[in-house]
Each structure stands twice: as C-alpha cells, then as structure tokens.
Amino acid sequence: DQQVKQNSPSLSVQEGRISILNCDYTNSMFDYFLWYKKYPAEGPTFLISISSIKDKNEDGRFTVFLNKSAKHLSLHIVPSQPGDSAVYFCAASPYTGTASKLTFGTGTRLQVTL
Amino acid sequence: DTAVSQTPKYLVTQMGNDKSIKCEQNLGHDTMYWYKQDSKKFLKIMFSYNNKELIINETVPNRFSPKSPDKAHLNLHINSLELGDSAVYFCASSQVPATEQFFGPGTRLTVL
Numbered sequence: 001d002q003q004v005k006q007n008s009p010s011l012s013v014q015e016g017r018i019s020i021l022n023c024d025y026t027n028s029m030f031d032y033f034l035w036y037k038k039y040p041a042e043g044p045t046f047l048i049s050i051s052s053i054k055d056k057n058e059d060g061r062f063t064v065f066l067n068k069s070a071k072h073l074s075l076h077i078v079p080s081q082p083g084d085s086a087v088y089f090c091a092a093s094p095y096t097g098t099a100s101k102l103t104f105g106t107g108t109r110l111q112v113t114l
Numbered sequence: 115d116t117a118v119s120q121t122p123k124y125l126v127t128q129m130g131n132d133k134s135i136k137c138e139q140n141l142g143h144d145t146m147y148w149y150k151q152d153s154k155k156f157l158k159i160m161f162s163y164n165n166k167e168l169i170i171n172e173t174v175p176n177r178f179s180p181k182s183p184d185k186a187h188l189n190l191h192i193n194s195l196e197l198g199d200s201a202v203y204f205c206a207s208s209q210v211p212a213t214e215q216f217f218g219p220g221t222r223l224t225v226l
Binding site for chain 1 (some may be wrong): 118144145147154155156157158159162164169170204206208210211212213214215216217218219220
C-alpha cells in the first residue's frame with residue numbers, strides 16, 4: 001500500500017522555466033511533508049518542508065504548496081537550472097516527536113535542459 | 115566535513131555471511147535511522163534510535179540488528195545474508211523534535 005505517490009517518474013524542463021513536481025498522499029495522519037533531492041550515488045539531500053498548518057513555504061527558488069483537502073503537495077522550482085537535474089523524493093511523516101517515521105514516494109527524475 | 119558518514123560504501127558478499135555497516139554523524143543529533151532502498155527505488159525506514167534507545171522498529175527480519183554504542187553512532191549488523199537483502203542502505207539523523215533528516219551517502223550491499 002503506497003501511502004505517498006509520485007505519479008510522474010520523469011519530467012523534462014527547459015532552463016529558466018518553472019519545474020512543478022507533484023505528490024499525493026493517502027494517510028490523513030501525515031502532518032509534516034518534505035522534499036528531498038538525490039544525485040546518483042549520493043544520499044538524499046533535504047530541500048524544503050511544510051507543516052500541515054501551512055499551505056505554502058518558500059525558500060529561494062523552491063516553493064512547496066500543500067492542499068490538505070486534496071491530499072496533494074507540489075514543489076515549484078523557479079527558475080530551473082541545469083544543476084537541479086536530479087531525482088526528487090516527496091516524503092511525509094505523521095508526527096515530529098522524538099523520531100519522524102518518513103514515508104517516501106518513488107521519486108521523480110527531473111531533467112533541466114539547456 | 116562529512117555530516118553523516120557510512121562505511122563501507124560498497125559491500126559484496128556471499129549468501130549466508132554476516133556483515134556490518136557503520137554510521138556516524140557529527141551533527142550533534144539525538145536520533146538516528148536506517149533506511150533500505152530496494153531495486154524498485156522504494157526508500158523504507160527500518161529502525162530509529164534516540165539517544166541509544168530503539169524508537170522505531172519496522173517489520174524487518176530479526177537477522178537485522180541495529181546497535182547504537184553512543185548517540186553519534188548507529189551500526190547495522192545483518193546475519194545470514196540472503197539474496198533479497200541486496201539494496202542500498204542509508205543512515206540518517208535528525209534533531210528532536212524530529213523534522214528534516216540528514217542522510218549519509220549510502221552503502222550498496224550486493225549478496226551473491
């Protein structure tokens with residue numbers, strides 16, 4: 001049972017344009033959401049997060065939007081740069097106490113072309 | 115300075131062997147984790163320790179045993195390795211309250 005889904009395995013965007021990566025979840029207990037970026041042969045790198053009490057969080061070129069009623073979140077990257085080419089994982093957690101049990105999506109491979 | 119480090123990076127071994135993967139973090143975090151990324155790229159949590167105490171223990175065969183000698187280290191020992199154990203294993207750490215987790219570079223385990 002996949003509780004976090006990234007339905008687009010890949011996405012290609014031109015440099016300078018907006019990249020929009022989507023994520024859907026099914027577990028109503030999730031209240032903290034994160035995006036990670038991963039390069040080959042490296043571990044996931046934290047990008048940005050959002051708590052369920054918010055609907056938007058922005059950090060430089062990265063903005064995450066959360067629609068709780070639709071159980072949907074998205075990551076916007078503006079403008080996209082070639083260095084953004086990587087696999088992006090969406091993750092969710094039911095709580096942020098002593099330990100957070102992150103559930104990951106299967107990732108979306110973003111290719112930013114020149 | 116590497117924040118979360120793992121050794122070895124690659125591990126190739128025969129079925130039935132016992133092996134260990136080591137993880138160290140120098141971020142001063144109290145909580146550490148082990149994740150497994152299988153061939154389908156699913157990244158799933160296995161264990162979590164907070165200050166040397168087991169907090170999360172997912173449905174993992176008891177051939178897998180985490181050990182935390184101190185809060186900066188969380189090692190993973192695997193007994194009687196099987197073909198299905200082949201995967202990339204990631205260590206991670208976080209502060210308390212646990213929000214974002216910081217991951218190590220991964221250990222690619224191949225069981226022949």
